Amino acid sequence: xxxxxxxxxxxxxxxxxxxxxxxxxxxxxxxxxxxxxxxxxxxxxxxxxxxxxxxxxxxxxxxxxxxxxxxxxxxxxxxxxxxxxxxxxxxxxxxxxxxxxxxxxxxxxxxxxxxxxxxxxxxxxxxxxxxxxxxxxxxxxxxxxxxxxxxxxxxxxxxxxxxxxxxxxxxxxxxxxxxxxxxxxxxxxxxxxxxxxxxxxxxxxxxxxxxxxxxxxxxxxxxxxxxxxxxxxxxxxxxxxxxxxxxxxxxxxxxxxxxxxxxxxxxxxxxxxxxxxxxxxxxxxxxxxxxxxxxxxxxxxxxxxxxxxxxxxxxxxxxxxxxxxxxxxxxxx
Numbered sequence: 001x002x003x004x005x006x007x008x009x010x011x012x013x014x015x016x017x018x019x020x021x022x023x024x025x026x027x028x029x030x031x032x033x034x035x036x037x038x039x040x041x042x043x044x045x046x047x048x049x050x051x052x053x054x055x056x057x058x059x060x061x062x063x064x065x066x067x068x069x070x071x072x073x074x075x076x077x078x079x080x081x082x083x084x085x086x087x088x089x090x091x092x093x094x095x096x097x098x099x100x101x102x103x104x105x106x107x108x109x110x111x112x113x114x115x116x117x118x119x120x121x122x123x124x125x126x127x128x129x130x131x132x133x134x135x136x137x138x139x140x141x142x143x144x145x146x147x148x149x150x151x152x153x154x155x156x157x158x159x160x161x162x163x164x165x166x167x168x169x170x171x172x173x174x175x176x177x178x179x180x181x182x183x184x185x186x187x188x189x190x191x192x193x194x195x196x197x198x199x200x201x202x203x204x205x206x207x208x209x210x211x212x213x214x215x216x217x218x219x220x221x222x223x224x225x226x227x228x229x230x231x232x233x234x235x236x237x238x239x240x241x242x243x244x245x246x247x248x249x250x251x252x253x254x255x256x257x258x259x260x261x262x263x264x265x266x267x268x269x270x271x272x273x274x275x276x277x278x279x280x281x282x283x284x285x286x287x288x289x290x291x292x293x294x295x296x297x298x299x300x301x302x303x304x305x306x307x308x309x310x311x312x313x314x315x316x317x318x319x320x321x322x323x324x325x326x327x328x329x330x331x332x333x
Contacts, residue, residue, distance in 0.1 A: 002222065004167045005137040007137060009067060011036030012222045013222075013223065013225065014035070014039075014200055014224040017040060017097070018226055018227070022041050023041060025267040025269070025271075025276075026263065027068065028064075029233045030229070030233060030236055035236050036222065037094075037095075037222070038065070039070075039141075040069065043072060043083075045079040045080045046076075046079055048082070048086050049079040049082050059086075061092050063092065066094055067095065068095075069095035069096070070096055071141065072087065072097065073098075075115070077129055085133055088134035093136070095166070096136050097139045097169075098116075098127060098139070099141055100113065100141060100142040101113065101169075103179075108175065117142060117146060118150070120156045124159040124163050127165060131163060139165060139167040140160055140167075140168050140169070142168065143172075143174055144172060146174060147174050147176040148174055150174075154194060157191060166198075167198040167199070167200060168195065168197065168199055168200070169200035170188050170199065170201060171183065172203040173203055179227070183204045185217045186217070186218075188201040188217075189217060192220050192221075198222065199220050199222075200221060205224070207228070208235070208238050211223050211225070230283070231285070231288075232286070233259060253318065256287050256291075259287065260288075261311060263283065264307055267279060277304055277306060277309075280301075284310060285298035294317075297316075
């Protein structure tokens with residue numbers, strides 16, 4: 001357990017912001033499995049400023065799902081402060097997070113995301129103005145820097161701490177690495193040793209052992225997991241049981257299928273069947289990734305039109321796998 005300002009985080013398992021994934025439906029799953037805090041999908045300051053209805057819908061947080069951090073991206077001081085005040089006054093989020101880590105071109109070309117790290121003083125001024133205009137704790141998620149020759153995470157973090165930021169999450173890659181190569185956890189350790197505020201480590205945590213290794217290597221307050229949870233939210237449960245000193249049972253294939261359907265059901269409740277099923281075309285294949293002969297079933301999932309279609313495919317695949325396991329028992333030794 002650790003604290004971000006006056007807010008207690010009861011578990012070091014932190015779920016990263018992921019576009020198209022960490023909506024309220026997925027957040028519910030994460031909290032049910034034992035997550036300590038979950039970030040929302042990032043939202044644009046300009047979209048809030050101009051009252052874009054799709055974006056305003058993304059700001060809704062279920063009363064039972066806390067603590068939640070709403071992540072904001074942009075780089076214009078006027079619209080960033082305005083958007084942050086909306087998050088502060090008109091949502092029930094627990095934290096306001098400023099995105100300085102997104103590496104994609106359409107974000108950085110506007111000066112937002114990782115591009116904010118290239119202008120330390122201007123960025124610190126924006127963040128300080130946000131903090132002075134909201135009551136909720138403000139945090140930042142960043143990368144090591146723009147590239148290997150400009151790794152300024154430490155100097156920028158110190159300026160942000162001085163400005164009043166309540167916690168920093170560090171994705172231990174540069175912007176130029178995108179999501180390739182290995183993250184360098186030593187930098188998370190260095191940041192933790194140099195700041196008084198909580199530090200959350202991020203990058204390449206895909207298994208329970210990764211979680212253990214990051215904590216031991218960096219001594220960070222929280223461990224943020226992102227892509228490792230796509231199609232695999234039960235990793236949270238495995239880690240939660242480990243932290244409680246309990247043995248984690250093996251995740252069965254039937255469990256994977258049940259969680260996939262549960263995810264779909266929650267999405268349907270949130271967005272309606274048509275839109276939810278459209279999103280599950282991209283999400284469902286991750287739940288069966290790595291299983292025997294999954295390729296053809298993944299292809300079928302790409303064409304589902306209803307929840308019934310998804311369930312039918314999973315039922316068919318489970319029967320196929322059970323028959324395959326039975327056939328192996330009949331093979332001569």
